Amino acid sequence: MVVRQTTCVRRLAQGCRSTQMGFWRFLANKRVTLDRVIEDWSTPTQGACAGRHVLAIQDTSEIKFATTKENRRGLGKVKKGTGHGVLLHPMLAVDADSGIVLGLAGGRAWTRSGAVTTPHSARQLADKESVRWVQTAEQAKQTLANARLITVIDDREGDIYAHWALTPAPNVHLITRLMNDHAVLEGGTVRTALAHQPVRDTARIELRDRADRPARTAQLSLRFTTLSLKRPKNTPDKDLSDSVPVHVVEVVEPHPPAGAEPLHWILLTTHAVNSLADAWQIVQWYRRRWIIEQFFRTLKRQGLRIEDSELATAERLLKLVAIAAKAAVIVMQLVQARDGHDDQPASLVFSPHEIKVLDILNSRLQGKTPRQRNPHPHHTMAAAAWVIAKLGGWHVYETKPPGPITFFNGLTYFRALAQGYALNDL
Structure with missing residues (x-):
């Protein structure tokens, strides 16, 4: 896949019928399980992370495959029900100082089996898709056991109370962008508490080019404080701690260009934030999250084109996605290695x-x-x-x-x- 920039089995086989059949038999083999393929993701990562501060960046991407009404290929709904495909939730291990990709630290891939009738608020964490944020972080603790420090980084979807209550450990920290305006012990919510904080500093940062936003320089204002999140009253998971202390860092663009959406991040973290340098460091580490977006682009349209696969069954497509995820990481590592900023073997x-x-x-x-x-x-x-x-x-x-x-x-x-x-x- 890395060499030929494709996941199409026919193109991988380069016209050789026996090679093509070998690939198909491998994907159809019951002894080749999805769990075992994903377990193999982290084998080279374990040694690469030794002694480093590792950013363990996780996110979910929906991978849509072409289907018809008569043949869904065994795939469940994605894209808010408008398509069918696979969900991939990987965790990338990235050196905190250099931004070098060290490998995959864990994750999962699945397809939905049907509609869930039990309301979300009535289900235990183990019965929700959101458990992936906690479970993948637990995988990372094993894979990255030789790391000096681990910082798990999530986007807004990972902002669930159970994650805050269960993931942090003496050498495991968490940075997540606020989605839920948590109630806090100090009174009110995270947002209302921040509103009472003065602006502590300003700085200019470069925003990268994205599909929905051209590159630009943004002038940001910064605030930070310390709060304690309260356990939600309606959670069925009553074994979680009553509260979790967090540090909160907010950066906002008060004067964006005309027609541009202002940048506004509220970042929660278990790292200590006692100074301006600490606060800007949290922002810098969170900015590394864009690396996993590069990973998804490498896997999809701008690289291996995984969504073009014509394999007939969900079982084989899931294995192919898991194999392609490892190939996408290798492509990224080779491109990064050109600068020689890290002596990975x-x-x-x-x-x-x-x-x-x-x-x-x-x-x-x-x-x-x-x-x-x-x-x-x-x-x-x-x-x-x-x-x-x-x-x-x-x-x-x-x-x-x-x-x-x-x-x-x-x-x-x-x-x-x-x-x-x-x-x-x-």
């Missing part, structure tokens, strides 16, 4: 045989001048990315760094060379 992506081929190519692709030589440490992802970029047509004297297309082209060439080298050993 090449073994995160490449097999021992492929690393041997990379060594041979590395010695042959280097020139005589310092600029023409691979500047990165031996057997790192950055060194491998330099080789792959060279194979894809990138020249060291180009002012722009190699992009995803260059890497895809380089990987295609590299795969052919690695296969040829393997055949030479037969």
Whole structure:
């Protein structure tokens, strides 16, 4: 998938009928379970996170597949009931300082089986889809056990009281954007308590280009305070603590450009916020959440095009989505590695045989001048990315760094060379 930039089984097989049948048999094999594929996501991540402060960023994406009224392919409803497909909830492990993607730390994939008749407020947490926020955080505690510190980051959907009550631990913190205006022990709600706080600071930040918003510089005002969330009165989960202390950081754009929606984030966190530096650090860590949006784009239209798959059953589509999720992470790691900001080992992506081929190519692709030589440490992802970029047509004297297309082209060439080298050993 990484090399051929597709999840289409026919294109992956490149016209070879036996290879195509092998892929189909693998996806149909009852011993190849969705749980086992997802369990394998985190195998390389466990070593990569050692000693780091890791941002464990989670979110949900709806993956819509083409269906007809006569053939839903066993898929449940997504897109507010207007389509059918799979829900994917991954957690990315990201280095807090560099923003480097370390791998997947956990998650789940599922399709809805039908309408739920019991009201949401009457169901226990374990019977709600929202339990995924808590369960995935628990997976991360195991996967990232060797990390120095873990900060779980969610968008507004993850703002549920049970998450605040159950997830934090001595080395596990939480940052979530406010969705529910929680009642607080201090009286009133989070929003009313913030309204009484003075503006503490202002700063300009760069907002990235998005489908619904062009890039721009935003002038933000900042407030922060400390509050205690009260357990909701109507929750059926009575075993949760009566209250949870949190720190609250608000940034708002008071004067957005004409016609633009102002940026307004209210961030709740278990990290201590005792100074302006602490507050802006929370904002900076939350801004890393955009990396998981990049992941979804890599998985969908701007990369592997998972929604184009024509597999006939939900069971096989779920496995394919889980496999493609790991492939999307590898693509992101290779693109990030080009800058050499992190010394992750090449073994995160490449097999021992492929690393041997990379060594041979590395010695042959280097020139005589310092600029023409691979500047990165031996057997790192950055060194491998330099080789792959060279194979894809990138020249060291180009002012722009190699992009995803260059890497895809380089990987295609590299795969052919690695296969040829393997055949030479037969």
